[in-house]
Amino acid sequence: MGEEKVLSLSNLVMRYPNKQVLNGINLDVYPGQIIGYIGPNGAGKSTTIKIILGLVSGYEGTVEIFGKNIATGGHDYKRRIGYVPENADVYDQLTAMEYLAFVGELYGMKREHAAEKANQMLAAFDLEERAHARASSFSKGMRQKVLIISSLLHDPDLIFLDEPLSGLDANSVMIVKELLEKLAERGKTIFYSSHIMDVVEKISNRIVLLTDGHIAADGTFEELRKESKEGSLEGIFNQLTGFVGHEETAISIADLITGAAAYGE
Numbered sequence: 001m002g003e004e005k006v007l008s009l010s011n012l013v014m015r016y017p018n019k020q021v022l023n024g025i026n027l028d029v030y031p032g033q034i035i036g037y038i039g040p041n042g043a044g045k046s047t048t049i050k051i052i053l054g055l056v057s058g059y060e061g062t063v064e065i066f067g068k069n070i071a072t073g074g075h076d077y078k079r080r081i082g083y084v085p086e087n088a089d090v091y092d093q094l095t096a097m098e099y100l101a102f103v104g105e106l107y108g109m110k111r112e113h114a115a116e117k118a119n120q121m122l123a124a125f126d127l128e129e130r131a132h133a134r135a136s137s138f139s140k141g142m143r144q145k146v147l148i149i150s151s152l153l154h155d156p157d158l159i160f161l162d163e164p165l166s167g168l169d170a171n172s173v174m175i176v177k178e179l180l181e182k183l184a185e186r187g188k189t190i191f192y193s194s195h196i197m198d199v200v201e202k203i204s205n206r207i208v209l210l211t212d213g214h215i216a217a218d219g220t221f222e223e224l225r226k227e228s229k230e231g232s233l234e235g236i237f238n239q240l241t242g243f244v245g246h247e248e249t250a251i252s253i254a255d256l257i258t259g260a261a262a263y264g265e
């Protein structure tokens with residue numbers, strides 16, 4: 001591909017004191033891609049994203065964003081990035097508008113511009129009436145919408161989303177799924193981490209599966225399907241992560257709960 005890479009990871013290795021999490025990740029990402037970054041719990045997905053965002057240090061290898069090494073290239077690239085973390089929370093004491101104007105300013109927007117755009121986006125997400133209410137009074141889904149807006153307000157080119165649909169109702173899920181596609185069509189790049197396989201299957205135009213610290217699969221859903229001969233992404237995931245016997249596991253847990261194992265009933 002002749003296009004400029006948005007993100008490039010070369011031989012990325014990360015060790016925590018008692019665990020090697022990333023074992024040499026190589027990944028080149030191009031404009032317009034919607035990458036579904038998947039893998040079992042603890043595989044290292046969040047660690048990868050945090051390294052890319054400059055939130056975790058001590059890695060080996062190279063991370064280039066918009067053609068610049070993040071270790072030596074300054075922090076300007078962060079203004080072109082949007083991020084919805086998995087366990088984020090809006091500041092409870094701020095109203096949705098205050099929070100969004102604040103985040104917009106952090107990304108270098110003028111406060112009035114951030115506030116005006118935030119107002120329009122809150123209305124688009126059906127939250128106009130709650131714009132001046134404190135976040136502490138918001139439901140989980142309302143908070144998630146505010147977080148999504150906060151990650152997109154400054155019109156980033158590279159967007160990281162960790163379980164972005166968490167807590168959203170069915171209508172909002174449809175809007176966000178469609179929105180991601182529209183943004184990708186406009187050249188934005190989306191890096192999307194989720195455990196909901198049917199959503200990843202539908203949204204992503206490229207799926208990257210991380211297991212045991214390395215990339216076990218990388219391609220479109222169709223490519224992965226041809227290679228694995230499984231019909232669904234869930235099946236491919238189970239095959240590539242070596243998972244068998246969900247029923248046996250469920251039975252043994254149910255036995256523990258009801259005491260059947262201990263009492264041989």
Ligand SMILES: Nc1ncnc2c1ncn2[C@@H]1O[C@H](COP(=O)(O)OP(=O)(O)OP(=O)(O)O)[C@@H](O)[C@H]1O
Binds near residue numbers: 017040042044045046
């Ligand atoms: N600060 C830390 N110190 C030590 N170990 C850590 C630290 N952060 C993460 N780990 C370990 O690194 C591994 C990868 O964690 P990470 O959060 O990247 O996984 P993940 O793929 O995002 O998992 P999940 O799907 O559960 O969100 C886990 O074994 C975790 O315990």
